[in-house]
Amino acid sequence: MDDTMKQFQEKLIEIETEAENLLLARHELVEIDRMRNGNREALTALRKRARTTITSVPSPFELVMKEIDESRPLVKEICATCGNHDSKEKTWMMFSGTDIFARVPFHAAHTILEKDQMKLDYDVKKLQSYVKEKSFFISEQGVLADKIGPGVLKSMVTLQDKPK
Numbered sequence: 001m002d003d004t005m006k007q008f009q010e011k012l013i014e015i016e017t018e019a020e021n022l023l024l025a026r027h028e029l030v031e032i033d034r035m036r037n038g039n040r041e042a043l044t045a046l047r048k049r050a051r052t053t054i055t056s057v058p059s060p061f062e063l064v065m066k067e068i069d070e071s072r073p074l075v076k077e078i079c080a081t082c083g084n085h086d087s088k089e090k091t092w093m094m095f096s097g098t099d100i101f102a103r104v105p106f107h108a109a110h111t112i113l114e115k116d117q118m119k120l121d122y123d124v125k126k127l128q129s130y131v132k133e134k135s136f137f138i139s140e141q142g143v144l145a146d147k148i149g150p151g152v153l154k155s156m157v158t159l160q161d162k163p164k
Contacts, residue, residue: 015141022134029127035096036120039113046110050085082107 090103096116104112 011141015138018134018138022131022138025127025131025134029124029131032120032123032127036117036124039096039117039120043110043113043117046091046106046113049091050083050106079107079110082110 085106089106091106091109092101093104093109093112094101
């Protein structure tokens, strides 16, 4: 094999490797997005169960101002998800990646889900930037049809292994 064919073969291997990495990253992105949507649905169900939404929970300042006239403590910590819901009430939860159900306190369940959601959001952003980087790299390599003739390209694409 002459040098130009070796260089062409090495370039093709490099592009194919990068394309496979890109496809794997896209597949992983879809899987993580699926987990993220399930996690979001679980958080919504917990918020509905607590009969609150993020915006319906009063701010700590409002609570302090309401309680100034009363003899109770001035600062009362309210969770954005729990609201006035009993945070020690047990709820069933299935941990991601397993088939294990556990009965955990309400506050612990949504705290775990919120932390998982933050981690999944971070992973999605990281994978999106990786996909952009790989896509840019592959596009920078140029179109194969410009480097070789259309007949050779067509024969490479339609090439099939024949059993012996």
